[in-house]
Amino acid sequence: WRFRSSHGIPHPLHKRLSSMYETATSHECRAKIAEHMALFVNGLAEETKFPFEDFYYPNTCEAIPRYGDWENLPEGVKIQDIQYRVYQPPKEEVPEGTYLENVDELQLVYVILTHDQPEATIRLMESVYVPEVTKYVIHVDGKEKANATYERLVKYAKEMNGFGKEEYIRIVPDENRVRVNWGGYSMVEATLVALHTVFGLDYYEDHPGVEGGDAHDNPHAFKFHKLVHLASTTYPLASNTEIRDTLFSHPLDANFLHIILRPNNPTPSVWNYFVECDDALHRIYRIPALNFDRGNGVDIYTSSQWFIISREFAWYLANPPTDSFVEDYLEYIEHVVVADEAFFGTVIRNTHFCATLHNDNFLHLQFDRWENEAAGPRDQRKCVMKNRDHCGRSPTTMTVDYLPVLELSGDLFARKFDDQAEPLVKDYIDNRRAKDEVRLKREAELTKEMKKNGTEAELPLEEWEFQGEGVMIVAKETLSDDVPLCMGLEKDGNKVLLQPCFKEDVPPTLTAEWQAGAVIIEEVDGFNRWDIGPCSSDGELKRNETGELEMIPGVYSEKGPSCGIKIGDGPRVGRCLDVESERTRPGGKLHIFPCYTKWHQLFSFGNGTIAPRGAVHASLPKHVAKQLEKKEKEVHQHLCIGVVGRGDADESKWIEDEEEEDEEWDPWEHSDAAVYPNGRKSLQLWSGQQLQTTPCSNEGGVIEFYYVPFIVEEYDDEAKESAENETETDEEL
Numbered sequence: 001w002r003f004r005s006s007h008g009i010p011h012p013l014h015k016r017l018s019s020m021y022e023t024a025t026s027h028e029c030r031a032k033i034a035e036h037m038a039l040f041v042n043g044l045a046e047e048t049k050f051p052f053e054d055f056y057y058p059n060t061c062e063a064i065p066r067y068g069d070w071e072n073l074p075e076g077v078k079i080q081d082i083q084y085r086v087y088q089p090p091k092e093e094v095p096e097g098t099y100l101e102n103v104d105e106l107q108l109v110y111v112i113l114t115h116d117q118p119e120a121t122i123r124l125m126e127s128v129y130v131p132e133v134t135k136y137v138i139h140v141d142g143k144e145k146a147n148a149t150y151e152r153l154v155k156y157a158k159e160m161n162g163f164g165k166e167e168y169i170r171i172v173p174d175e176n177r178v179r180v181n182w183g184g185y186s187m188v189e190a191t192l193v194a195l196h197t198v199f200g201l202d203y204y205e206d207h208p209g210v211e212g213g214d215a216h217d218n219p220h221a222f223k224f225h226k227l228v229h230l231a232s233t234t235y236p237l238a239s240n241t242e243i244r245d246t247l248f249s250h251p252l253d254a255n256f257l258h259i260i261l262r263p264n265n266p267t268p269s270v271w272n273y274f275v276e277c278d279d280a281l282h283r284i285y286r287i288p289a290l291n292f293d294r295g296n297g298v299d300i301y302t303s304s305q306w307f308i309i310s311r312e313f314a315w316y317l318a319n320p321p322t323d324s325f326v327e328d329y330l331e332y333i334e335h336v337v338v339a340d341e342a343f344f345g346t347v348i349r350n351t352h353f354c355a356t357l358h359n360d361n362f363l364h365l366q367f368d369r370w371e372n373e374a375a376g377p378r379d380q381r382k383c384v385m386k387n388r389d390h391c392g393r394s395p396t397t398m399t400v401d402y403l404p405v406l407e408l409s410g411d412l413f414a415r416k417f418d419d420q421a422e423p424l425v426k427d428y429i430d431n432r433r434a435k436d437e438v439r440l441k442r443e444a445e446l447t448k449e450m451k452k453n454g455t456e457a458e459l460p461l462e463e464w465e466f467q468g469e470g471v472m473i474v475a476k477e478t479l480s481d482d483v484p485l486c487m488g489l490e491k492d493g494n495k496v497l498l499q500p501c502f503k504e505d506v507p508p509t510l511t512a513e514w515q516a517g518a519v520i521i522e523e524v525d526g527f528n529r530w531d532i533g534p535c536s537s538d539g540e541l542k543r544n545e546t547g548e549l550e551m552i553p554g555v556y557s558e559k560g561p562s563c564g565i566k567i568g569d570g571p572r573v574g575r576c577l578d579v580e581s582e583r584t585r586p587g588g589k590l591h592i593f594p595c596y597t598k599w600h601q602l603f604s605f606g607n608g609t610i611a612p613r614g615a616v617h618a619s620l621p622k623h624v625a626k627q628l629e630k631k632e633k634e635v636h637q638h639l640c641i642g643v644v645g646r647g648d649a650d651e652s653k654w655i656e657d658e659e660e661e662d663e664e665w666d667p668w669e670h671s672d673a674a675v676y677p678n679g680r681k682s683l684q685l686w687s688g689q690q691l692q693t694t695p696c697s698n699e700g701g702v703i704e705f706y707y708v709p710f711i712v713e714e715y716d717d718e719a720k721e722s723a724e725n726e727t728e729t730d731e732e733l
Contacts, residue, residue: 063355114232115141142177233416263299303345404536404562529568614704647701
């Protein structure tokens with residue numbers, strides 16, 4: 001009796017069904033749950049296969065090799081070579097018609113998914129509008145609470161289409177709206193429904209006797225070259241000129257997606273079978289994770305659901321051919337959680353369209369904490385797995401302090417934005433976009449003029465660009481020492497150290513206040529040359545006559561411009577200064593890492609307010625700081641570059657114990673350690689030590705710097721030959 005309910009159903013199964021029925025509100029949904037549960041019960045009882053165990057479809061992608069094990073790649077193959085795939089062949093090497101000839105001819109259609117704040121959707125539409133070459137299709141969530149948004153956008157479309165223009169705004173018809181739920185297949189379905197509207201297929205569905213719906217260029221289809229798929233919480237970062245120039249610079253058939261090109265191979269326990277009904281996901285059991293090595297023919301790839309695709313690929317998705325991969329895969333993906341992130345990338349990677357993949361969707365996205373880490377009540381819609389602590393997450397809302405990251409990201413768009421929570425962010429972006437529009441037009445005119453006159457010209461450098469030869473970053477306190485110390489890179493690794501600036505014979509030849517002038521690259525021993533920039537545009541940076549960088553705050557940024565700092569010499573040239581592992585507490589080690597524009601690779605310069613004058617600091621985004629405040633007593637939003645063991649603060653709060661016990665004292669720990677006249681221990685004691693972050697309030701621990709530009713000596717041929725001979729002689733000696 002312990003194993004059966006009163007209805008004759010085994011007790012554990014009865015318990016499972018009862019728990020699922022509790023989350024369903026309609027008879028239809030409960031019947032659907034029971035129907036799909038029966039597929040597994042019958043499979044067990046009849047000893048047959050569970051759903052999709054025999055799924056097979058041949059992968060028709062020949063342009064991209066498959067590497068299933070990234071831990072054991074073939075010799076010569078690097079992860080970055082796989083992941084950062086580029087599709088931009090030289091124009092002279094491809095057939096005529098591969099590229100558009102004139103950017104003004106580029107036709108874009110924006111497909112936007114929305115559910116609320118209709119004015120934000122309208123603002124997005126108007127921000128990217130270019131007359132006669134821009135069209136829109138809008139899908140509004142099918143839930144009742146989105147009806148007001150639907151009615152507002154229908155009214156707007158009628159108004160804008162009614163000015164004697166050709167129709168350029170379409171709203172997915174009310175009867176075709178999809179009720180979209182977090183993590184559900186409904187997100188994919190909403191996109192596919194919108195694609196139907198793009199190609200006018202909903203017209204042919206309403207008029208079954210009318211022919212022509214089987215062609216992508218039917219009379220009711222929008223004319224376009226590229227389809228841009230966005231959420232209404234997205235906003236453009238780049239000017240319309242830059243957006244169009246970027247897309248124009250790639251082939252017409254290019255498809256811009258962001259895909260993790262490593263086949264997804266999850267453990268069976270986390271890859272579950274779901275049904276979606278009553279605006280919720282209901283977990284039934286497990287579903288096989290498709291994988292080439294398991295005989296499925298194809299792999300699943302994780303990707304973003306936001307993309308920019310060609311007309312050909314959009315048509316393939318909107319109207320898949322009979323017996324195509326999409327047709328089969330749709331039956332499978334309907335039962336996968338977060339289906340939108342396992343659909344579009346998987347389709348392109350397993351079909352011939354993979355040859356046209358450019359693996360970048362030009363969208364900046366910053367994710368927040370996982371839902372199970374929420375300090376307050378959880379959003380249970382994002383916690384649908386058996387383990388209720390295995391939850392999903394959503395993108396972070398962009399705040400004003402995050403604008404430098406957005407500006408320097410190089411992306412065309414970003415999400416998510418919330419006009420109610422952060423009403424000023426888009427205004428600042430619009431101001432910068434307008435300035436960029438003017439600048440790009442000016443540069444285009446200058447280029448045209450140069451071609452006409454057969455001349456060359458360069459745009460003027462910013463004051464912080466140091467004549468384009470880089471800069472030496474010198475610790476102020478060591479300026480008059482026998483051995484001035486600089487921020488530099490170790491010779492055989494990625495660690496950023498405090499190390500001697502010059503070759504041994506150079507310091508005695510330095511004049512007083514040498515930091516106010518310039519240095520010669522040939523005088524440097526090691527990798528001490530850095531390139532500062534690009535920098536965000538809010539505020540100013542100027543190098544003054546003493547060699548300091550003067551920071552002037554901007555309209556919204558009290559810390560002034562934020563800049564990338566790249567190593568200028570050596571085998572790792574071009575890599576960015578980086579706070580190790582996005583460490584949010586002091587004590588983060590400084591190293592260099594490939595550049596990818598996150599907060600821990602952007603640095604600002606102190607002026608005596610939030611950081612000491614001459615200091616270099618990274619700043620935690622506010623959303624990160626807020627999360628830390630819920631867990632930690634003390635949060636330091638601004639982290640300056642410095643050393644450990646020298647400051648006034650109690651550094652034991654953040655300095656981690658070394659794994660190995662080291663009985664030897666560090667040089668600065670000895671009682672007879674050298675000190676400066678101001679009583680501080682000499683920075684020479686830290687020569688060769690890795691730099692790390694410290695609170696900007698930690699006096700003594702923060703290092704203040706001068707910035708000395710490099711110059712490259714120019715020789716005539718005779719002097720150059722003499723210099724080369726001297727070098728050869730020195731090497732022989």
